[in-house]
Amino acid sequence: MTITVSPTPKSGWQRKLTKLRKNPKLFIIDSKAAKTANLAVAETRYRWQQMGGFSFVILAFFSAVVYFTMIASVRYETESRVQVRDADKPATPNDFIPVLSGSNSLGKADALLIRDYLYSNGLIVELDELLDLRGHYQANDWDLISRLSSSASQEEFFDFYREHIDVQFDDMAAVLSIKAQGFTPEFSMALVLAMQAASEEFINRIGHAMAQEQIAFVEQELDKSKQTMKQAELALLAFQNQHQLLDPEAQGAALQALINQLEMDIVKVKTDLAVKHSYLKPYSVEITQLDNQLRALTSQLQEQKEKLVSDDPKAINETSIAFRQVELDVQFALDAYQAGLIGLEQVRTEAYRKLKHIVVIQPPMLAEDPTYPLKIRNLITIFIVLSMLYGVFSMVIKTIKENY
Template sequence: MNELKAFTPRRLKIALLGVPLTLALIYYSVIASDRYVSEATVALQRASNDGSSIPGAALLLAGLNPPSREDTLYLKQYIHSLGLLQKLETQLNLRAHFSERRLDLPVRLSPKASQEDFLEYYRQRVEVTLDDLSSTLTLRVQGFDASFAQQLNQAILDDSERFVNELSHKLAREKLQFAEGELKLAAERLQSAKTQVLEFQAKNRFLDPIVQARASGLVTAELQSQITKTEAELRSLQAFLNEDAFQVRALKAQVDALKAQFEIERSRATGIGDDRGKGKGNRKSDRLGELAVDFKGLELQAEFALDGYKLALAAVENARIDATRKLKTLSVIEPATLPETAAYPRRLYSLVTLLVAGFLLYAVARLVLATIREHQD
């Protein structure tokens, strides 16, 4: 009971309000170091790809350009990466700035901090916010000096632009390497198709069997017309002359010759006829129909290989242009600002919050003590 009497309202106020507020006032007025915030806003923009207008080029090189939002997320991760921190440490000596002895311990980096602790501290001092609507990045960088905060912010922006360019050029080089490989294969297919066409022409001694087949068809049609005409003349003579007449025998011989030549031309064109070896016209190499079909297939393969080669060549040129130009740009919407007033610590806000918390704690303590005394009585 005597111990409860020691917790008087005055002592509670001193313990829960007076002491914390006094310590906070001493800390924020004497010990706490000002932290300045430099802010910048950037956005990624991708250059227009004229190569996509090339027919089929987009299909050949599809899937190698990541969306702009993904690029922005990559950049956000890079800003908080250990690799960038090591570059900034080399350029600006961040560890020395954030571990100066004049700074207060709660926000000071230990000079003996490990690499992991240093990275965690850096991430607390560099805030990156992504706007999902506009896909812009807002970079807020803290420093114990206004000019250093701006310098650090600008260094991050410069290295971020290099990262974006290297990433896009790496993708472009991969596109170029892939396109050159496809061009090599297309050239080999085209050369093979040309070789097959030349070998076919040399073997069969025809420059173009299709044209030859058409010509043979015209000859066959002409022979058919002559046979019909000659037979008509023969029947006309047979009407008033004997079979032994000179004119009749001559026309019969002419009809037989025309029919024999017609069969030769037909067998050459279609491969149908007497295969007993009577004359060169019955050899398979002289069957123009088969040769024309085979040659047409080889010709289509050569045309397809040529189209593929043209497509691959256009894709290589497009990829070579992409590999040398600036594909993506880090557009600075708001450059790194030079702060005039310290953003942290927020002294008034922290003191008011502490005061409100102290009053709440004081009220709870008074209620608990009153309840205990009531039960003891």
């Protein structure tokens, strides 16, 4: 009698191991994980097919999410707030409410000039030499999209700089806000400080230029007045040398005194002569001497009068008039020169008063947290734009299919 021994039944793990040895590929295909993965892939493929072209929107949006969350380089922003003031005018409470006070002392026009200057190409070149802007913007440490291309032209470099600064003037507060972005907080702060210093240097340079123009004009007029005064003085010296007179008026006064004395002497001689005639003969020696003295005094009196007053150009009266005109010219030139000196000091004082300076209301501070990119806002914007483009594209495709 033959006894048949049945094989011992294998466990589940033993059967799987045997199947794995015989046909690994079939083992993997028939595995539960593979079936689950295939089911998930099929379900995903079905869903993508159901979404159609909107799947490209999802892919693009997912790429944007990856970029902004894992790749995009962060940027730090530093801000400074300043005001422009006159050099000689202190701050007053009304200056901070110019709309109510109607004050124009805060220099709105100057602030707008500074704003335009901070965007100018010339300043960008100066800042590049000072801070190496291009080197910072083109560093390989930043992602390709955020940084400036290494082959960027000068115009592209200028535009990149302007995109990373923001200068705004607040009309209500009369405050100029200066903001700058950098890939490091140290760089953004250094850039704002440099822009702030450049602003003050620029506004002072304008003030000094205007002051120098005004002072140069007044100094030029003063030089002309000085030359006129010297010419008038030379004319006075020439007149004095020509007429051999230091002061015709003084000379005239001396002649007048002499004439008065001569007239008194004549009166005295005439009196003596009348007395002598009363008891002396007409041909006596004393009467003859008095007659000769009288004739001499009368002749001298007539001569001195002709020197003092006559139609002769050399007469004192004519000379005094001419001398007075020359003297007036000298005095006028001297007054004009003195007025020019006073005007020069006034212009210098006024030029100083018109100088401006920058008052820092909010100094720049080192940023601790990055400001850009604005991830949530950018992602929402990208999703909305992609959805709108998808909607427009879908409508165009649908219209074409309906018509054709």
